[in-house]
Structure formats: structure tokens, C-alpha cells
Amino acid sequence: MKKFLNDPVNFVDEMLEGIYAAHPMVTYVNDDLRCLVTAKPKAGKVGLTTGGGSGHLPTFLGFVGDGMLDGAAVGGVFQSPSAEQMYQVTKAVDQGVGVLYIYGNYSGDIINFDMAAELADLDGIAVKQVVGNDDVASSIVGEEHKRRGVAGIFFIYKAAGAAAAEGLSLDEVARIADKARMKTRTMGVALSSCVVPEIGHATFSIGEDEMEIGMGIHGEPGISRKKLGAADAVVDEMMERIFNETDYKSGDDVAVLINGLGGTPLEELYILFRRVRQLLDARGVNLKHVWIGEFATSMEMAGASISILHLDEELDRLMAAPANTPFFKHVTG
Amino acid sequence: MKKFLNDPVNFVDEMLEGIYAAHPMVTYVNDDLRCLVTAKPKAGKVGLTTGGGSGHLPTFLGFVGDGMLDGAAVGGVFQSPSAEQMYQVTKAVDQGVGVLYIYGNYSGDIINFDMAAELADLDGIAVKQVVGNDDVASSIVGEEHKRRGVAGIFFIYKAAGAAAAEGLSLDEVARIADKARMKTRTMGVALSSCVVPEIGHATFSIGEDEMEIGMGIHGEPGISRKKLGAADAVVDEMMERIFNETDYKSGDDVAVLINGLGGTPLEELYILFRRVRQLLDARGVNLKHVWIGEFATSMEMAGASISILHLDEELDRLMAAPANTPFFKHVTG
Structure with missing residues (x-):
């Protein structure tokens, strides 16, 4: 294995320490390196949260910043982050006008984001979800709901991120994100x-x-x-x-x-x-x-x-x- | 060989066709894809030109644009571009206040850029040169002039590019580029x-x-x-x-x-x-x-x-x- 790494167990956390040391525009909450959020939250803006396994940089966390996303829950390599991590990120990015989850169509992520949405609901945070499923190869036409989310999720981030930056409502940002997903x-x-x-x-x-x-x-x-x-x-x-x-x-x-x-x-x-x-x-x-x-x-x-x-x-x-x-x-x- | 390519002979030119099809901010001169220049020249600005072999993207041509370089002569994979290509790029980027060459310390590039500078001189174009030699491993202290230019040339591009964008003179831009090189x-x-x-x-x-x-x-x-x-x-x-x-x-x-x-x-x-x-x-x-x-x-x-x-x-x-x-x-x- 020709990799630059120390103990493989620390791969993700050391990568994250590098991210925070390089990019002051992002930080983390709940004393958990894997709960990454923007360091420059914008009052009154719909919060955009993503999450998923590590090993896909710049996806997922690399798109947290101006005009894109507000937070990302970071899993182990190819592993879903926990519902708790997603929930902590949700609370941190909510500006009182709701949070949109945008992530890929993988069962672990769905289960955990659903659970995070339920926890957020108990706190009175409105959450909507758009689940990327752009990978044509992973299921036939008519069964698009079975398709994996891959690189095309970038377009959903970009569309929703720009819409939220324009000050649109959660319903509007979710409508646009879903349109980008379908297209x-x-x-x-x-x-x-x-x-x-x-x-x-x-x-x-x-x-x-x-x-x-x-x-x-x-x-x-x-x-x-x-x-x-x-x-x-x-x-x-x-x-x-x-x-x-x-x-x-x-x-x-x-x-x-x-x-x-x-x-x-x-x-x-x-x-x-x-x-x-x-x-x-x-x-x-x-x-x-x-x-x-x-x-x-x-x-x-x-x-x-x-x-x-x-x-x-x-x-x-x-x-x-x-x-x-x-x-x-x-x-x- | 696991590569996306058609005929290997066309590797560089097809890559360049992709570059031009993707990025209207760059174009080429002299009917030669390998003479890449900015499509938005700035009147009165010192021209910054680089060049070298292909296979190093984003180096060299990827840094032609606002606040960085104005032109790049593009060689075959790991091969120097020709003096003629460098000269054509020089003529295209000159705004009447001179051109600075910034490239890596490789003998083929030096010979050809020297020749291009002589041709430019005959046209009355003032040319200065800064040759990147940042690779510590390639020669001992005291023989820095034998060192190869590698990724650190980016800092020279960035410093000189910003200096030229500020409207500084050829002498000033060259002084700054040389300082970045030495540092x-x-x-x-x-x-x-x-x-x-x-x-x-x-x-x-x-x-x-x-x-x-x-x-x-x-x-x-x-x-x-x-x-x-x-x-x-x-x-x-x-x-x-x-x-x-x-x-x-x-x-x-x-x-x-x-x-x-x-x-x-x-x-x-x-x-x-x-x-x-x-x-x-x-x-x-x-x-x-x-x-x-x-x-x-x-x-x-x-x-x-x-x-x-x-x-x-x-x-x-x-x-x-x-x-x-x-x-x-x-x-x-």
C-alpha cells in the first residue's frame, strides 16, 4: 500500500486536523472533528448540510463555504457518519429558518439522516431532505430511486447553495435542489x-x-x-x-x-x-x-x-x- | 497502461482541444494549439510568459489568466516547446512594456527561451527571465543554479502575476519574481x-x-x-x-x-x-x-x-x- 499515513486508524481525524489547520473558513462543533461547519454562518439563511463517508475529497466536506454548504457530518472511510453527528451539525447551522439535507443515496446515510431529522424536529428545527441519485449505471429507468448518488451531487450543492445565498426559503431551496437532482x-x-x-x-x-x-x-x-x-x-x-x-x-x-x-x-x-x-x-x-x-x-x-x-x-x-x-x-x- | 487516450501521438493536442473547449478565457495564436495565451489581454501590463513540457497540469498552461500569467508555450509530454512557439507567445502577450519569462531550470527550456528572447529583441520587445530552481534535492547548497524547477514555481507565478496586475514595470516585476524564486x-x-x-x-x-x-x-x-x-x-x-x-x-x-x-x-x-x-x-x-x-x-x-x-x-x-x-x-x- 503506497500511502502517506501514520496509524490507519487515525486517517480521517488526521486528515481533518489538516483541513482545520489549512482552512480557517471551516470549524467544528460539539468537540467532534467530524462535525464540520462554516466558521462564517449567515444570519437568516437556510442551512445546508451534507454528510457521508470519507475518502471522496472534495466530496463531501470540501464544499462547505460561501455560496455552497454550511455543514458536513464526516464518516470513516466509506462509512456513514452517525445520526448524532448529523444532528449536531444541524443544530449548529440552523439560523431559525430551517435546514436542508443533501446527501447521496446510501442506506446508512439515509437511516442516520432520517434519525437526525427526527431529533431536529423535537427541537423545532424544520428539516427537508434531497437525496442524490444521479448514477445512471446503478439501476434501470423507472427505478431511479435505487440509484446511487455520485459526483453529480455537486450540481445539487451548487444550485441549492446559490439559492440559499440569495435568501430563498427552505421550501424554495428544497424545490430547486430537487429539480437539480432530477435533471x-x-x-x-x-x-x-x-x-x-x-x-x-x-x-x-x-x-x-x-x-x-x-x-x-x-x-x-x-x-x-x-x-x-x-x-x-x-x-x-x-x-x-x-x-x-x-x-x-x-x-x-x-x-x-x-x-x-x-x-x-x-x-x-x-x-x-x-x-x-x-x-x-x-x-x-x-x-x-x-x-x-x-x-x-x-x-x-x-x-x-x-x-x-x-x-x-x-x-x-x-x-x-x-x-x-x-x-x-x-x-x- | 490504464489511460484514457486515443492515439498517443495526439495526447497533447487533444488535451489542448479540451482546454480551449472548456475555458474561453484562453486561446491560441499563430494557428498553433501549443501557443496558448489569455483571451483577455490587459493594455499596458507587463506580459508574463511561461512554458515547458506537458504532463504537469495545472503547470504550466493552467495558470494563464487574471492575476497570474498571460501566455504559455506548450511542449510534448516532458519535452520543451520550441523557440518559435515561445517567440510567438511573446509577441502575442507584449503590450509594449516588455515580457517576463518564468520557467523551470531545464536545459531544453533555457536554450529555447534564450533563442525566443533574441528573436523578441530584434522586434524591440524587452524580455527578462527568471528561472525557477526550487528543488532542494537536485543539488547542494552553493550550487543552487543546478537545481531543477518544480512545484514552487507557482509562488513565482503568483507573486509576479499579482505585481504585473498592479501595473508595476518590467524591472519591478522581474525583481519580485526573482525574490520569490530565491525565497x-x-x-x-x-x-x-x-x-x-x-x-x-x-x-x-x-x-x-x-x-x-x-x-x-x-x-x-x-x-x-x-x-x-x-x-x-x-x-x-x-x-x-x-x-x-x-x-x-x-x-x-x-x-x-x-x-x-x-x-x-x-x-x-x-x-x-x-x-x-x-x-x-x-x-x-x-x-x-x-x-x-x-x-x-x-x-x-x-x-x-x-x-x-x-x-x-x-x-x-x-x-x-x-x-x-x-x-x-x-x-x-
Whole structure:
């Protein structure tokens, strides 16, 4: 295992100590490093909270900051944080106008966020939830509720974060977050495994010339394993699955996220994007926003995902809004 | 080779097509994708040009934008761009007040930038040069002129870019860039090899439990190869070499860059930073600015580097200035 770490048991907490030492814009509550919140709460703003396992930086905690989220409950590597941690974060970010939970569709997270919402309800804090399920590969059309949440959750954060920063109500922010959720599709492909520090060896094995289309960000099985082809052919296959269940028409606007899973060089993400752009151009679909880099990783896994958000005027405006978080900055103009 | 690519021969140009398709803030001149320049030139500003081989994103071209650089000549993977490309970029970015070249200390780049400067001189364009040589591992004290330029060149870009944006003269911008150069030290450690697309196999081999201290970003040999120890011990060894040739005193200010070489998860970079911060705190050295992420990579190489810039008031001010480039955004406040 080629990792920079001390005792693997301390991996997450030492990572968090590094986060707090680097980024004074975030802090923690309840004497628990894993209850991360913004250090600059905004009075009267709807609170946005996320949470989930570690090992996916910048997801989840990396997006706490101006124009994005207010808090994140941080779990062990690929493990759900506790309901108590989510509840503590909820109390800390509530400004009296309610809190929206945005997280991925994993059973542990759902159970714990549900429990946190019940605890918050006893305190009189209004909570709504939007559960990201953008991973096209993880279930068929008609069973979208079974789909995993992956990198496309970024679009929900961005839309909801900008809406909350505009001062919209909890109902409005939740409506927008849910719209962004429904309008987002992601397809991923893995080329190599990740290594969980406390386990110390690859989560799965894959041949030197193989790729797995649709693999999850914890190494969940995908749709098909096959010989790694040319980059353009890989993109064509991924985009075909996205096009198959969306109705982008000529003249429509989209936002695109090309996400590296951890071990893939940035250069290759741009080669993938080049082809995505060609396919969108061929259909007359307008690229209004694009982000390329690492947004939701799986430790050192080589691979990438393509997320597309179908924009309307409202989502377009919210994508364009400024943001300033430790891992994501968006500058207007 | 687990890479997203089409024909390896087209790796760089397809990557560049992706860059231009994603980032309208940059464009190219002379009908040559490899002559990258800002699309928003600022009248009367000193032009800042860099260049070097591909395979190091965001270095070099990723820092062309507001508050940073104006142009970059782009070479093949780990290859110098041509003097002609550097000259074309020079002509394009010159606003009549001169151009500063900032690049790393590699013989091919030096020869070609020297030639480009001569061509520019014939056109009456004033050119100055600052050659980054921050890699402590690549030569002994007293022979700093033999040292390679690595991730610490970021600090030179940032200082010079902010100085030029303030409207300072070529002489002043060059003075500041040279000060940042002299005040920067970097130590790196590699855990795995990179793969050059046209070669298709690892540049070097390294044992499953080994690290190489001081390896260059093209796989140049380092100082020592040994068993990979605990993260804190690795940082201690790297920082000792930096401390040994600097004179940070209690109360001094520094900027820190923790740079991932490509394949190392962000989580681990924060574990490294945690220890760097502890060592600085123990000496009473103030951390004024920190950036953590991928700044100068070696394709998918696992590993990291630590760069430290010893600040004075002027450099502190310039580090704090805003920047907006495709790969680096700095938001003030």
C-alpha cells in the first residue's frame, strides 16, 4: 500500500486536523472533528448540510463555504457518519429558518439522516431532505430511486447553495435542489481499484487492460467489464447511456462536470471532455458551464465520471453565482 | 497502461482541444494549439510568459489568466516547446512594456527561451527571465543554479502575476519574481512512477514498500530510496532539508504549497500538511497562506512535494491578491 499515513486508524481525524489547520473558513462543533461547519454562518439563511463517508475529497466536506454548504457530518472511510453527528451539525447551522439535507443515496446515510431529522424536529428545527441519485449505471429507468448518488451531487450543492445565498426559503431551496437532482445524470468508468487505509489492499482486482463501466465510487460493481478502448469510444458509450434517458434538444443548455476519481491525470480528463463537447455540439446542445477536475473521488482509483445537468433559466443563474469554499471557488465574470 | 487516450501521438493536442473547449478565457495564436495565451489581454501590463513540457497540469498552461500569467508555450509530454512557439507567445502577450519569462531550470527550456528572447529583441520587445530552481534535492547548497524547477514555481507565478496586475514595470516585476524564486524551497517524494503516453510503460520501477526522496517531476533520480515510513516521519525528513538551508525565525511568515504529483489522494496531502503545520508552529513560524492540491504533477505519479516561500511584506501582499485562471482561483476575503 503506497500511502502517506501514520496509524490507519487515525486517517480521517488526521486528515481533518489538516483541513482545520489549512482552512480557517471551516470549524467544528460539539468537540467532534467530524462535525464540520462554516466558521462564517449567515444570519437568516437556510442551512445546508451534507454528510457521508470519507475518502471522496472534495466530496463531501470540501464544499462547505460561501455560496455552497454550511455543514458536513464526516464518516470513516466509506462509512456513514452517525445520526448524532448529523444532528449536531444541524443544530449548529440552523439560523431559525430551517435546514436542508443533501446527501447521496446510501442506506446508512439515509437511516442516520432520517434519525437526525427526527431529533431536529423535537427541537423545532424544520428539516427537508434531497437525496442524490444521479448514477445512471446503478439501476434501470423507472427505478431511479435505487440509484446511487455520485459526483453529480455537486450540481445539487451548487444550485441549492446559490439559492440559499440569495435568501430563498427552505421550501424554495428544497424545490430547486430537487429539480437539480432530477435533471442530473452521471456515468462513470473505473480503471483501477482504490485502497481503504484500514484494509490496506485493493478493494477489487481488474485486469491491466480492462475498464469497468458504471462502477460505484466505493467499488460497487458496474454494468460491464471490458477491454479499455480508445478514449473517444469510452465517452461515446457513457454518453449514449445518458442521452438514452434524457431529452436534450437542439438549443437546450447544459452544465457538464468531468470528475476524476483520484488517480487519473488531469490531462486525460480534458481528452474525455473534448469528446463530450463534440457530442453535445453535434446535437446543438449549448455548454453553459463546465467544471473539470476532482470533485468526488474514490481515494486513488483511476477513472472518471461524466455528469450532465439539464439547465433551465433558474438553474443557469444559480450555476453562475459565485462560490468560495476550501476546495471549490467560482469567480463570476 | 490504464489511460484514457486515443492515439498517443495526439495526447497533447487533444488535451489542448479540451482546454480551449472548456475555458474561453484562453486561446491560441499563430494557428498553433501549443501557443496558448489569455483571451483577455490587459493594455499596458507587463506580459508574463511561461512554458515547458506537458504532463504537469495545472503547470504550466493552467495558470494563464487574471492575476497570474498571460501566455504559455506548450511542449510534448516532458519535452520543451520550441523557440518559435515561445517567440510567438511573446509577441502575442507584449503590450509594449516588455515580457517576463518564468520557467523551470531545464536545459531544453533555457536554450529555447534564450533563442525566443533574441528573436523578441530584434522586434524591440524587452524580455527578462527568471528561472525557477526550487528543488532542494537536485543539488547542494552553493550550487543552487543546478537545481531543477518544480512545484514552487507557482509562488513565482503568483507573486509576479499579482505585481504585473498592479501595473508595476518590467524591472519591478522581474525583481519580485526573482525574490520569490530565491525565497522558495521545495522537497518532493515519489511513491510510484508515471507513464508517458507515447512510451506506454512506467518510466522507472520502485518497490511496493519503497519511496524515493527528492525525485524529480520527470522521474529524475532523487537523494535516497528507502522503505516508506509513517507520514509524519516522511514530512520530518523533507522539512529538515528545507529548514537546514533556510533561516526561518520565530515570528516570520511563510506560504506553504502541498502539491500532489498526480496519483495521491487529497486526503493524504492534508495528513502531510498537518505535520508541516506542527513543525512550523513549533518554530513559531506563521502560516500566512496555504494551498493544497495538484499544482505541478507528473501524470499519475503517486507522491507529493512541500514548497515553502519565506514571506516579506511585499510577497505577503502579492500572495493575497485575487486570481482567476482555469486551474487556480484565489478569492480575497
